[in-house]
Structure formats: C-alpha cells, structure tokens
Amino acid sequence: MSMTGLKGRGYAGRVLHLDLPRCERRCEELREEEAKLFLGGKGLGAHILYRDLKPGVDPLSPRNMLIFATSPLTGTVAPTANRFCVVTKSPLTGTFLDSHCGGPFGVGLKEAGLDALVIGGAADELSILVIEDGEVELRDAHGLKGMTTLDAEREVKRSLGEDCQVACIGPAGERGAPIAGVFSGMRAAGRGGAGAVMGSKGLKAIAARGRERVGVYDQEAFTRASWIAHRMIRMHEVTARHLPQHGSDNILETINETGALPTRNFQAGTFESASEISGAEWRRELWARDTACGRCPIACSKVAVVKDGPYRVEFTDGPDYESIWSLGALCGVGAKDAIAKANELCDLYGIDTISVGNIVAYVMECYERGLLKEGDVDGLEAKFGSREAMVALVDKISKGAGVGGRLQNGVKRISEGLYAEKGDGAFLRLALHVKGMELPGYDPRAAQGMGLGYATSDRGGCHLRGYTAGQELLGYSGGANPHGTEGKAKLVIDRQNEKAVVDSSGLCFYAFFAQTLKEVRMLVDAATGLGYGSSKNLERVGERVYNLTRLFNLREGFTSRDDTLPERLLREPMRAGPAKGLVVNLEPMLKEYYQLRGWDEAGVPTRSKLNELGLA
C-alpha cells in the first residue's frame, strides 16, 4: 500500500528546500511514516525545524529557517480547508513559532507541487521568490520596497498573472519589526514575527502557482465526510449564527460580563464601553460585507468601512475580536472608527494587532503613572481612552516612525530597554507578556485555565493553544468553572493536543466549534488513506507535535521558569467584577500539567514519554 507514495492522497508528496541567495534547491520526498507521525502544517513544520535548525541561531540571521507548510486537507472541499502555516524560530520570543493563515497562498503552494517550502539563507537584495510547478526563480523587488501588503500583493499578481497566489510582507516586515506578520489575500499569519524573518531573508513576496491538483485517497468517502462536516457547521449555532452574524466579536459582551475582558493594560476585567464595540454594533454601523477564507462556509470575516470623519477607512478586514479588544478595551478606547483605522494601519503595514494594542496600552499605563512623559512619546498625550493617541501610536509603530522605531520591538524589549535606561522596576512590572509574546483578550484571573494555557503555550502568550475560554467563559461544550483550578491541567492539555491536530490538518479552529476530532479523523483518513482509524490515534499526533515543540524550546534554553505569567496576573487581585479578588493560581495547575503531560518536574518530557510518542 505504502509503495504508491503520498502524491494525490491529499499531499503533493514533496518538500522543497531552498538556500538563498543562490536558490540552491533540494527536493525531499515526504515519506508515509513521517506523514503519519506529523500529518502536515504545524506538525510537518515542527518536524523539519527541529530536525534541520541549529540551536541558538539568531532568528533574524540567514541561518534561521522560514518554512511554509500546507496540510493534506489544504485546498480540498472540506470546510475551512484553506490554511497554511509559517513555521520558524520567532524573533519576538526566541521560541518555536507556528503562525497560521487562511489566505490562498497555501493552495498555490500545493498546486505548485509542494507540501512545504523551506527557506534558508538570505537574498542579497529585496526580492520576489517565484515558484512555478516546482521551478524556482528569484526576481528583483525594488519596485515593491515600502509597499503596503495590499499593494504588494496586487502588484505581484499584476506582473505575474492573476492565477498565482501570493504571500507577502508589509514595510514592518522589511524593517525586521518582530511583531510583523506574513499576509496573503489580506489574511495574516499575524503573531510572533514571521514577517520579520521573511524580511530578513530579503523576501518581499513569494508567488506560487502550478498545475498540480489536490486529489484524495477515497473520493466517495471524502465527499461524504466533507458533506457531514459542512452540515455540522451549518447546524451549529456558533458557526451558523454567531460567527456569521457578528464575526468573532460576537463574544465580546459575554467576555465582558464574565469579567475577563482585559481593560487598560489588564488593570480591569470589564470595560464600560463594551457594548459600543460589540459585534452587533459593528454590524449595525461599520460592516459592509461578509467575506470568507477559501472553502469556508462560516464567513466570520467582515469588511469595515468608515465613510467620513478623521478616521476614514475605505475598506479594512474585520476587525476580529482580538483586534477590536486590543486596540479598543485594552487601550480604553470605545470608538469603532478609531479601532477600524488602527486595524487598517496594522494590516497595510503588516503587523500583529494583538501585539500592537498591548504596546499602546503599555505606553499608556506608563504615561498615566508618570513613568513616561510627553517628551518620551513624541509629544502625545498618551492617556487611556484617547483615540487620538491610540491611532497616532499605532501609526508610528506601523511605520517605525519616531518613537515607533522603539515601540515596534514588542513589550518585552521595550520594557527591558526602559528599565535599563531609567532603572525603575515598574517598567518591567507593567509589561504583560509570556516569553515575549504579548497577551490576548482573556484575563486569566477570570479564566484560570487560560492562564495555564498562556504559560505553557509553545509560542508564548497565546490563547490559541490551550483555548479553555470556550468552556470557562462561553459555556461551550458543557462549560467549566472559570475561577477554579481543578481539572484545568487536563482541559488545557486536551485543548492543546486537539488544536495541534487542527493546525496540522489544514482546517480552521472555528470549524472545530461545530466538530470534534471524530470528523477531522474521517476527513483525514478519507483524504490520505493513512488509516488513523480512531480520533484517539489522531489526537496522538497532536500530543506528539506538542512534545516536539517543547523539545525545541528546551533546546533553545527555555526552562520551566519561563512557563509563567506576568507579575500582575499572579499577584494583583482583580479589583472588580465577577473575578474580584482573584489572581491566577498557576503553581498547582502547572505541577499537575507537567505530571499529566509525562514531563518531569523541570518540564522536560521523560524518556518514556518520548519513546511512547516515537520522538526518542
């Protein structure tokens, strides 16, 4: 059976290694055993990165590797199966990084005959990498220098043809800002600085096209499995009603009611203007249209338009919940037009909205506490709630202008720099990040599991690894007591493993609100013929991948001491709201987490666990 190879079974069957600047190429056949162990996407990327990257390299040096990985379902008719991920060593955190994107570039890579593209070295000049049916060419991109993501993608398509699919970076990526993302079809692989790594390789854009088609192992079974998966999405209230109507922002008011909406740099868990920025309000006032990533029946994505006023926006994608929260509540801003404007700047210049909102909020708190003066922030009156200051700061960070040159480096570096200069420990205490990654929109004091999730996420402070907020705050899947720690270690582990499967399958996390691993297993088996047979076996892939990224981070020098949270969340009790008086009770959860993971007390996977997972 295995003799037939993987081509035509969801996979393209090969990985292309490319060494810049001379474009030396090496093709690697993807082996069936590897595919079964790591599936694709995150798993495949982690496998290659752990195997091929030398420990300790500077993420922005030519020795780092930039991997674009697709999955066996990418490009198929399975719901939301459009995704690719960028895997690299993060310049923001120094950890493993996988950043996912629903744009069309992944399908382009597949059609060009590649499951993954691995880029080492760096081009001498700003370039476009063109991949056509597996052939590779580096073209001069000086004409694109400084171009926004939207213009760059349009220009590449104009010059190379509408049928090619593009991944590109904005000016922030060119500058090497460690909060820069990779963009495709105005969707972003936003978090962790993959755009800076791409910029450091001298790549403004990558264009891919080809004549390979995505086939599957068993057409009838795959049609059936896809139909059922689509139908479940059409039938589930979250994916059929909440997300289509009010985007991912449908949850904002609920998160506020539970006291978990981080406000004014995590000083509070409720925001007085939450109802102003709820999904319903965006729908009523700013959203002009719904758009979907490829093959997605949900269409959570919206297009916002601000017709007049100081923050006119012709079109901006979303904003989604995280962007609305970070540029809004976290900065104390309840003005939708200003949030839309800031969101547009982030997308066009190519930076992560979550990190940017955190940076602005950090500056605002330092300013309000008198730690920073107007002179330190280009004369801005950087008070919480000032939409003018928020947009001005986002503008500066996007462009790297003025104080933006410093702020674009992320909260961790900003705070360490200020502490080194001014010697006040408050600069460090007010910095909200885990391993250097700024925190997302769920205050873990009001959702303890999220705290453990942030502390143990393989890419730093991220909600999309152990997403327990569904159970803890939104009542999904039976719910869980948000303030308790009991059972949270298991919950976090289950979510992390599941998410690693989803991220390796080519599907979107949102499809998973309506589905379980059972449906993913049916899709994967019908597409690949890899014969996982049960969702338990597929979950094993997720566990394997999560252990592998752990090994990567340990090899890079991270220890259990880094599996922690900012001081504010561990020591400052929530002042008001449903979680009043609570801090994150991390220690017992973390201890139990290591135990259940099969890791020793130092958070190192035990030999027997690695043997069990085939990672020894």
Next chain:
Amino acid sequence: MGLGQEMRLNRIFDPNDGRAVAVAADHGLMLGPISGVQELGKTLEKVIEGRPDAILLSPGQAEDLCHLFMGRRAPSLLVRIDWTNAFRDRTYTLPVRETFFSSIATPRDALRLGAHAAVVYLFIGHEDERQEARHLALVSRYAAECEEAGLPLIVEPIPFGPRVTKSNYSELVATAVRIAVEAGANALKVPYTGDPESFRDVVRASAGTPILVLGGYRALSRRDLLDVIAETLGVGGSGVVFGRNVVQASDPASVLRDIRAVVHEGRSVREVVAGGALSKTTRLRVYAERCSGCQVCTAVCSFTHEGVHDGSASRLRIEGEWPGPFKPVTCTQCERCVAACERKALSRSSLGHIDWEAERCNLCGKCAEACPFRVVAIHDSKVKICDLCRGAPECVEWCSKNALGAIA
C-alpha cells in the same frame, strides 16, 4: 406494553413501515411566543395539509385546538405532560439559573384530551446528580401511570448540563436512551448525534424501542434536513419529530411532503431535492449579494466532476477579490454553445442541462468561444460544461449562504 398502549402506538407509527413523521408544536410552553407558535391554529392548519402522522402539543393547546384532531384522516395527538426551564439560555429575558422540571399534567389528563401518547423529558448531565435521580423517579412514575391508562409514553432523553461535552455527547445520548428504555419508554424522541456511525450505537442502545429523531433549534436547509432523516433511517431510526424546521417554515406542508417522501415512500434525498425542481426550463439562479467568495462551489464542482480539486476544471467561477463584492458566474443554459456546435455533440436534455456526447465531439472549441460567460471550456480532452449535476446541482447544495439557487 399493554393493549391500549400498543393500539395507540400503532396510530402514530404507520403499521406498514413502522415509521412516523411527527411535528412538535409545544415550544410555547418552554420558550414563550416564538415565531410560528403565535397563531398556532393557523400554522397547524398548514402543517396538517402535509399529512403528519402526529402532532405534539401542550395540554392547553391540545384543548384549544381539539377540532384539528377530529375526523378519520386527522393526525394523532401527542401531549407533553412535563415542563422544564432548561432551554431558556442567555438570549432570554429570564435566563435559567437552575434547571427545574415539573409535572404539568397526568397521563389520565392526556388521555382525557384524546392523546395517543404522552411525551416527557429525561435529562442526564446535571451538575447536581440528585436532579438526575429526581428526574428519573418522575419518568418512572409517568411510565407506571401510562401503562395503567393504556397510553404510550414517549421519552425524550437529552444530555444536558455542564458535564456534557462535544466529545462525550453521542455516548451520553446512547446512555440516556438506554436509561429511558429501562425506565419504561414505549418510544423515544432523540437528538441526532451528527453522524450515522454514532447514531447506530444509539439505535443499538434502544433495544428495539422505536426512535424518532428531533430537529432542535436549527434552521436546516431542505437537503440538510432530509439528509439527517435519511441517515437515521439508514441505521435503524423510525422517523422524526421536527418542530421549528416545520412550524417556522414558509410552507410547512411542502416540508412535510418531502419528509414523508423520504420516511414513508423510501425515496432518496437526491431524488426528492431534485424532483419537481428540474425541467426543460431549469436554470441556476445567482444571488450575488449573499456571496462571501469562499469558493466552496468551485471546489465541489471540480471535485464532483473530475475527482480532484482544481478551480480551472470548475463549471462555474467566483469573480471578485478582497474586499469584494463577489459574484458567482454560472452557466445560464442559454444554449449558445449548442447552437455553435457543428457536430451536434451538445443538446439540451429534458432535465434542463446541456448534454455532451463525446463520440460526436472533435474538441474544436467553438462551444467555448460561443459561451458569453466563459464557463464552457475544453479541459483534459473533454468539454467542461455545466450539467446541473443531472438533478441536484452540488454548487447550490453546498453553498451555505444561499448565494446560488436552482429555479424551474
């Protein structure tokens, strides 16, 4: 089961096939005046035109609307004799804080109203397990009283509560079904587990007690609705009790006719969906303003026709890119390709689609040139042309935004 119970059950389940199509219209009791139940009498008149085997009502409505259940061809009457506040989620003015159940009528009351069966809930998954015990005691009492009254008891076993998760859901349905059977249920009203594989386990757990699948709040498309029914019948289900999908439909009778076609007449979903819709004049209809640009239609088109995912092999395309607008461009059956073909390889069939005969074709490409919408092409030595999937166009079926439709 007593004789009276058996006789009455036979009024609900068609003795020819042992299956039933029932309509639930007791929502007002649990949810208040939701749409469709405001003027219940008028709605039910339309429902009855579709010839349901039975209708489920609260005791009050059963009394008010008794005239609908008189006469030989009238549907059977099912009466709900318990009540719960469990369904009042946070979208209601008074969301539930603690779940309660009450008995609101006895089996004898139901019998007096002319009922052919009584219906009650059985929830498992409560935070407080004493609730479950109390609930089971209530159901067991109903079972005893029903037996005494000669009235069949239909139990609705539902996993509900904080301990129910996505991954344990189908297992809990099977467990709840078994508990209900052991407690004395004569028939069951059961939520669908989402896929036929796990529903088979539910049917096994019922040990021969007939299972009717319920619809839930979901607004299902006609095909989704019929598909769920066909899947449950395929693994041993005995029919449906659908509520909002029927009473809130613009034409409840036509929904019921389609359901009956699948449940009682053994017709395939594809046949029912396609049947009647396609004719010599069938066309695809585009509602561009609803399109989100997701390309599911183009993917499923190429996958259905060519077995691979290849946009260029699709018989339709989506125009427009971010930020939209998007516009599906489809074949309109304008027949210019037919007219342009000198070898008569193309013709319009009685089902409305363009037929391509390979033996007559020399792949000259004149059809493609003639297509004003550029959706006809020569692809891999074949004429790539929309055949309306010879019945139920897949692009229409898979479009979750209803941006595509088929009109006769």
